Amino acid sequence: MGLKKYIAFSLLLIIAVYIFVFSIQTGNFTVSILDYSLALPIAVWVILPLVVLFLVTILHIVFYGFKNYLQASAIKKDEENIIEFFKDLLLGNNSNKKFKQKALKELADILAQMKLSPKVENFESSNNDIKTIVNNMIKINSGEYVSDKSFKFNKNGQIAQKNILNKVNEDVDYAIDVLKKSKDFSDKIVKAAFFNVVENKTMTTIKKLLDGLKLDKEMLIELMKKDSENSDFALEHDTIIKYIKDVEFDKEDYLTFAKLYKKSVQPDELIKMFETISNDNELAMDAYLVVLFEYEMIDKVRETLNGYKKEEYQSFRALLDLKDSGKYYTLENLCYNK
Incomplete structure (x- = not known):
């Protein structure tokens, strides 16, 4: 039964009892406690326990309804956070997402210590964000440079570094830029850039890049x-x-x-x-x-x-x-x- 129906039928019951009692007994009844006396119609005294029970019941329903609402909100928030947590994990970022449910909290603690890697060549998911991120990872791991900036991998993470390496290997002009700013890149990337430039550029160009290069x-x-x-x-x-x-x-x-x-x-x-x-x-x-x-x-x-x-x-x-x-x-x- 819905809360509105419960309130309506309860009020009807209380009114019906009041009318019935009042129709057969119109007198008053006095209650005295110490020096204090209270005189009310007998019909009121009869429905008073019903009114108290009605109010307590309403409070009970409202309390547990609000409690269930908070739990449902927490579950919904956890569902949103677990998606964001997975996105952070895939992008190589430290996630600050918190979880209300103990099971999800333990799962997040475990996953945060692990490395996620796709096992298929074409990843499918109902979540478009995760689908895009994972398929970008697959492309990068296969040696393809991905220019998509909608989701940025952690610049110091393995995937981002591999993506830069892919770009260095396929774009000799970018490899030249890397050598010019070699201090901003890892030794592995600088080395790959150097090999690409040596293979595809003339000694005249190479000699200009050697100064300051280890x-x-x-x-x-x-x-x-x-x-x-x-x-x-x-x-x-x-x-x-x-x-x-x-x-x-x-x-x-x-x-x-x-x-x-x-x-x-x-x-x-x-x-x-x-x-x-x-x-x-x-x-x-x-x-x-x-x-x-x-x-x-x-x-x-x-x-x-x-x-x-x-x-x-x-x-x-x-x-x-x-x-x-x-x-x-x-x-x-x-x-x-x-």
């Missing part, structure tokens, strides 16, 4: 590959030496370096460059000796080896002995077949 070993080797193919606009040798000092080349790296520049650098210049490098770092000595042998600088090889113990650089000493005996071999024949 290169690691892989980046430097890629730069050397490009530089060794462009002798007309190549890097200054002092610049190459400077970059090499900033990274930790091993023996194999120095040998790769020598092979790259063997065809593009004049023999005297290459020898001088490796002599300078090997004086600062003994790991470059193998490459230096390879260069000397390459250009038949036998006396220089002998002079260099005389500065070391006989048990050192045995391969080079063996090759030197073979040449002294009139036999022609190269280091590639002996041990440096790389």
